[in-house]
Amino acid sequence: MPDNEQSAISVVNMRKRFGKLEVLKGISLNAREGDVISILGSSGSGKSTFLRCINLLEIPDDGVVTVAGETIKMRKKPDGTAEPVDHKQVDRIRSELGMVFQSFNLWSHMTVLENLIEAPVHVQKRPRAECVEEAHALLKKVGIGDKADYYPAHMSGGQQQRAAIARALAMRPKVMLFDEPTSALDPELVGEVLRVMRALAEEGRTMLVVTHEMSFARDVSSRVMFLHQGLVEAEGPPAELFGASKSERFRQFISGQAHKAG
Amino acid sequence: MSFADVIAQLGFGERGWGLALLEGALMTLLVSIAGLLIGAALGSLVAWSKLSGNIISAAVGNAYAAIFRGVPELLVVYFVYFGSSALLTGLGNLIGIEGFVGVPPFAAGALAVGIVSGAYQAEVYRGAYLAIARGELEAAKSVGMARLLMFRRIIAPQVLRFAIPGLGNLWQVALKDSSLISVTGLAELMRVSQVAAGSTRQPFVFYLAGGALYLLLTTLSNRVFDKAEARATRGLRRAAS
């Protein structure tokens, strides 16, 4: 039985199908505070869907998600799928999870500063002055302190993604979700984002990271989860998986990734 | 007025206006086609003037487009109809013809619709021309095609191809603008509906019937243009829609 008192986020037996295709066939995860879990897998393995089901951007058909002790209430629908019972609860839990997207998704009509204070002011109802101050501090922390009044279109991909990370941090989230944060970046910009993520990990933040960056998975995460066709194929500390994994598929996967890295 | 009476009035019998309405619809089609063609001629001229780089002709083209996009179509109809009649009357008086000489409403109406349509068609043709890949024109030049041949075999077909969606739109506009020609007395659909409404004292029925016929014309036009677009874009690779 997982120790729920220390559990930052837990998922039990998540299932999801799109039409006839079952993408998630029963995935469970338990992250304690401070855990940095890298979620790996080839395309089609369901890793992004899994992450998006956690904050209900996709609605899982089955499974229990618990964030900081609070379980998201779901009910079954006659057609076999499910839906959340209480949308206010969903909004509240979402505000405790910070998500960073592959394509940054900064709000294009707002400056970086406005992006950062938008949710703290309008969702968490915190005083504006406090949010602005914290936003400046966060921007400095991710290395773009001077870009506060820039519009997203005027920044490089790496800067935008760092701004997006700062935006997620501005919500003071309990857990951070990263959906392939560096996949849309030019190679020379990947490093600056990984550095920020590493700093967050070393701070003790709880992070779930779907990624292709093997270096991050191996060196920064406390645990690695390898998904294959909707199931957890291998799981454990990086040293164990990258060293001598029992899973043939995982070994194939890593060598395939090594080939891609060239 | 019973329901049966109304049906009789819409129908094709002795008291029926059905035939007149259909003839009006035909007239609407004809005057709209004429207008669209006039607009095509004017529009191509303006597009060419803008693309040619000649400052004066571009300015003239721009002025024409700006003016006829900025004034009410009804005003253009009146201006062309009354204005050309006044012109003709003046000319007639010069050579000894007494009194008022009227320009045929069909011609005046088609010209008015065409002048307005041309102002918009110019943009469509200009955009369509610019959409032709530079490379195709260079390829034609490099095999030694004469300018006129290049225009006939490469440019014109491609412009038409790209222009079809825009033209489909402008055709609908021409159809609707043609209803304004009713003020000249031309027996197109709007005018016939008006006459029938007045004669039978059933405005609701006949304006609705007229409206329904316009919708029919619109729907049939859509089909035609959709088919034309499908055929024209056969060879084009489109972004996945």
Place this chain on the structure above:
Amino acid sequence: MDLPFIVDTFYRLMGALPVTLSVWALSVSIGGLLAMGLTWMRVSGSKPLEAFARGYIFVFRGAPLLIQLFVIYYGLSSFAFVRASIFWPFLRDAYSCAVLSLALCTAAYSSEIFRGALAAVPHGQVEAAKACGMSRLTLFRRIIFPIALRQALPAYSTEVISMTKATALVSLVTLWDMMSVALKIRNDTLVTYTPLLVAGAIYFVLNFLIARAFMAFEYYLSAHQRRRLV
């Protein structure tokens, strides 16, 4: 060049400008509100509402405005039950009928513009807002609406200008707008070109000013798309 005549014509036409402008302003605003309702119906997910909106848009975009105007002004008054209803004082008045008809017509065109603008809001930015826990209302108010507004402005400005031109049709349902006055001057004086040219000039300037106003508004809203002045 009969200058005194031109000036006199100009003043008479300007006297009718308030009618033209008020019909335009009312029909654009009412039509705009109706359009928002129609767009909401179109994206609501409810089959009957969507069908109604699609049908409405088809009819009011497919038929000429003139016939729509006549159906409402001449057509409705022929029904006894309309004449007996509480709406009659409203529906017998040419001004109200004209505004109503123009509003219903522009609602159809505007609704399609709004729908296109909504569809153009990048889906990722909507997801980012949801992921922060924004409620549906906040999401619409802070993210969807501002972005859609910027998307809609160019096409909507064209529609608004179409509406000033459309007001000329109210001259055919007994309203004394600029078009009516121009025609009256022509009928009275038998001078053909001048009244129509002066009227045309006034309409043209009006549309020019409206176009400029929209451009200024678009410029104000588009700081995020312009080059940064460092």
